[in-house]
Amino acid sequence: MAVRRQAQTWSGWLVAGALTASLAGCGGGGWFGGSGGAQGTSPDPTITDGRDREAALAGSGTVWDLFVNASPPDTTVEVNRYLWNAALEVLDFLPVETVDPFSGVIVTGFGTPPGGGRAYRAAVLVNDPAMDARSINVALMTRAGPADPATVRAIEDAIMTRARQLRVRDGRL
Incomplete structure (x- = not known):
């Protein structure tokens, strides 16, 4: 009985780990929000500063960007x-x-x-x-x-x- 309970516990942890790994892979930014490559690399070789990298990666959005109102509130349509x-x-x-x-x-x-x-x-x-x-x-x-x-x-x-x-x-x- 104890062996069966231990097997259920381990299988639960394996399922949770597999789900976490698959969700982390969906982000497109590596395991923990990084660039997905080696440390210090960026999509543009001329970018070395972390802030520049953030600006370069800002164009690649996520699903959650759909819920953010990114347009400036004072944008109007110009009429002749x-x-x-x-x-x-x-x-x-x-x-x-x-x-x-x-x-x-x-x-x-x-x-x-x-x-x-x-x-x-x-x-x-x-x-x-x-x-x-x-x-x-x-x-x-x-x-x-x-x-x-x-x-x-x-x-x-x-x-x-x-x-x-x-x-x-x-x-x-």
Whole structure:
């Protein structure tokens, strides 16, 4: 009976040791957080100081880095003000539902353009500070579904034209 209890104890320790060794191998940093190689070696042979090694290894993250908010809190999306104002002016016939100048989003409700019979709803995203057609995304809906791509393109062109006019008026060519 004592031999059997001793065998169970040893097998428990062996299982615990095997689990510990396998988990230590998953870290990618050696047994105890080292570089995994000989003492004093680093991935970059020009790095000799321990602080430099930490900076070089900082790019290799772990699973736990997913739970850390590493982005600075004051990071914002830059929005081109000419495109922003032009979008508001071109779509002024639509009732504005949501406006967020910090993220560059404009969402409108349904409205009919002057001289038109079909109601439209628009969502505009200004996502870049550049005065470029790639900086603006327009989604246009009718009550029946998505609007014609030619209509969306015409709205985008009107916004870009008005943005250029505002920029020229400001004198910042």
